[in-house]
Amino acid sequence: MCEYCGCGDPHRVSVDLRGEILAANDRQAAHNREHFAAHGVLAINLMGSPGSGKTAVLEATAAALGSRARIAAITGDLETERDAERLRAAGIPARAITTGSACHLDAGMIHEALHDEALHGASLLVIENVGNLVCPAVYDLGQDFNVVALAVTEGEDKPLKYPVMFRKADLVLVTKTDLLPHLGLSLELLDDAIARVMPAPAVFRVSARTGEGMDRWFAWLDAHLASRPGPDRAHAAFGHRHG
């Protein structure tokens, strides 16, 4: 017994917390998702290795869809605003998040970036995640779809080596197919590897450089944009207050 207040000696208790370790991130992601839905924004989390061609795909997407979709982007890199600068040059308002040493974007970073007025009014928001096939897969950002860019130069076995990323993917863009004549890559083996880590494989083979195969990607975006509320119903996208 404690001699001061009679509260009893310290003792051990077991508490069952039973919850997601990333519950705080998940709450923030749900909040982002509500914003996207309320403002009629299609949000894509574009992931992939460094150099997998994410930015090039977006540049080509801007050129093709620019007249029928208002595209904005958030880019994540450890250092520099280079990707954001490339996208701005392609006509996409872009906000760069430099993470310092963090290997992924989280939902809180996205929420903060959404307050950037340059992004307001978008109908398609692409979050170009930090180039990394591991960490970004763990964090929900509030996106509608996860799209993974995988360059043909990465080899057939990448999906088997990084199964979590492909398990979370809704669509895989096999990029840089214009380089295939210079490589010994088997697209059949690559498809097979994807099917072993992605339950419902959706794969488009594209070349942002030549435009080959990009129509399927544009049609996929068009279809999902069409299933969102139109621009009339969406007001100044992302502009919001917190109570």
Place this chain on the structure above:
Amino acid sequence: MHEYALMQALMDRVGEEAAARRALAVHRIVVRIGDLSGVEADLLESAFEIVRAGTMCEGAALEIERVPATWVCSGCGQPVPSGGRLQCGGCGFPARLAAGGEILLGRIELEVP
């Protein structure tokens, strides 16, 4: 290495609970990590060594329960083996991850007054 950020989130959650119960110390933290969660147990342990210094968790044991990946058919519910194509051999439906994606905080042991 996202395990460090993950461990920070874990410590925040444990810290909240410990404060709410006016705990004097944390003795044990049990987490459940799926083999297909994207989290490495070894790296999580290393991160724990770093973040626990000077906190209420300084003397705590971190217990990591690994959860193997289990796929089942999204149609008929029959098991679909890992390693092969993630499609049901019977009905052709895509497999669904039934277990192995967990990043869960389970039980903690606190010393309370």
